[in-house]
Amino acid sequence: MNFQRLDSYPAPVRIVLFLLTLLLLWLPIAAPLHLIYGASVGVGLTILLYCGFLGLIGVWGRKVSQYPHPYRYYGLSFTKKNGLEFLCGWGLGTITLIIFYGLQVILGWLAVQTTSWQEPLPARLLPMLGVYFVDWQGAIAPGMLTSLGVGFAEEVLFRGWILSELERDYSPRTALIGASLVFAILHFIKPLNLILATWSQFAGLMMMSVVLAIARRRREGRLGIAIGLHGGLVWCYYIVNTTHWLKPTGVAPEWVTGISGNPIAGIMGLLFLMAIAIGFTLLKR
Incomplete structure (x- = not known):
């Protein structure tokens, strides 16, 4: 993947692409669990989504934005x-x-x-x-x-x-x-x-x-x-x-x-x- 090209996009586009990436990583896990257990796992899936967000901003910050310390930057x-x-x-x-x-x-x-x-x-x-x-x-x-x-x-x-x-x-x-x-x-x-x-x-x-x-x-x-x-x-x-x-x-x-x-x-x-x-x-x- 050309990370530098992603970094050249306008901020709204970068934000949307980031969120789409997050959903693509989360849905394959969340969808089956929701189908099996229903609403009872809603809170757990929300926590999982946010944990995924925390992990992804670290990867995104290093690879796309080229921050040596992305969490500190945020x-x-x-x-x-x-x-x-x-x-x-x-x-x-x-x-x-x-x-x-x-x-x-x-x-x-x-x-x-x-x-x-x-x-x-x-x-x-x-x-x-x-x-x-x-x-x-x-x-x-x-x-x-x-x-x-x-x-x-x-x-x-x-x-x-x-x-x-x-x-x-x-x-x-x-x-x-x-x-x-x-x-x-x-x-x-x-x-x-x-x-x-x-x-x-x-x-x-x-x-x-x-x-x-x-x-x-x-x-x-x-x-x-x-x-x-x-x-x-x-x-x-x-x-x-x-x-x-x-x-x-x-x-x-x-x-x-x-x-x-x-x-x-x-x-x-x-x-x-x-x-x-x-x-x-x-x-x-």
């Missing part, structure tokens, strides 16, 4: 500095949503549910007694694992590989907008009725991608802070969303607080993301 460097930046990002994401929800509680837009630390009562009694069981153990640890996986997977894919490929051919601003559009569009692949119901989330996804890309750029291309920030935001939202211990009061409209409780699907969430983006922009390297 922002993955297992160093103390990157690890500390990951922790800082995680803390920033968590604290941001704590302030986000705390401010809404203070303003009366959210109400804290009455909770019980005992075993949950029968569901039919809960509304009458006003007692709600919050399974913190079932939210905090699983939420941390989920958010870590989501943060790592999406940052390596979108702010690592795709953004880096676009930056090779386009200006930093154009690459940033392109990578953010890809991120938002791929998250919006769902039925039309859901797209219409959550339309404001698109702007939030775009803004979130911009924030995470700026975070990476301010750290000399390292992904640690972006992975941490993404993971911290997802973790805090996961806990609130699964425990249901914060309830909207109806005082503020959803387009302000976030449609369906999603922080990035409202004006308030966009303002918080803009504040983080400005902070990173002003931050010295």
Whole structure:
């Protein structure tokens, strides 16, 4: 195969060819397993696909792009500095949503549910007694694992590989907008009725991608802070969303607080993301 010829193609073509190569490697394994075991292996096949992606970007980076250290180029460097930046990002994401929800509680837009630390009562009694069981153990640890996986997977894919490929051919601003559009569009692949119901989330996804890309750029291309920030935001939202211990009061409209409780699907969430983006922009390297 003429790898140098592949490298001469425009970035969108390179990205499509890479993804087609990944699918050609994955489908011969995934298709038979899905036919035999059905949907029960869906999670495993998704993990297999992503592992294939991680392996292929290393081969692609060396053979096609001629990078001596492709993972480092895409922002993955297992160093103390990157690890500390990951922790800082995680803390920033968590604290941001704590302030986000705390401010809404203070303003009366959210109400804290009455909770019980005992075993949950029968569901039919809960509304009458006003007692709600919050399974913190079932939210905090699983939420941390989920958010870590989501943060790592999406940052390596979108702010690592795709953004880096676009930056090779386009200006930093154009690459940033392109990578953010890809991120938002791929998250919006769902039925039309859901797209219409959550339309404001698109702007939030775009803004979130911009924030995470700026975070990476301010750290000399390292992904640690972006992975941490993404993971911290997802973790805090996961806990609130699964425990249901914060309830909207109806005082503020959803387009302000976030449609369906999603922080990035409202004006308030966009303002918080803009504040983080400005902070990173002003931050010295």
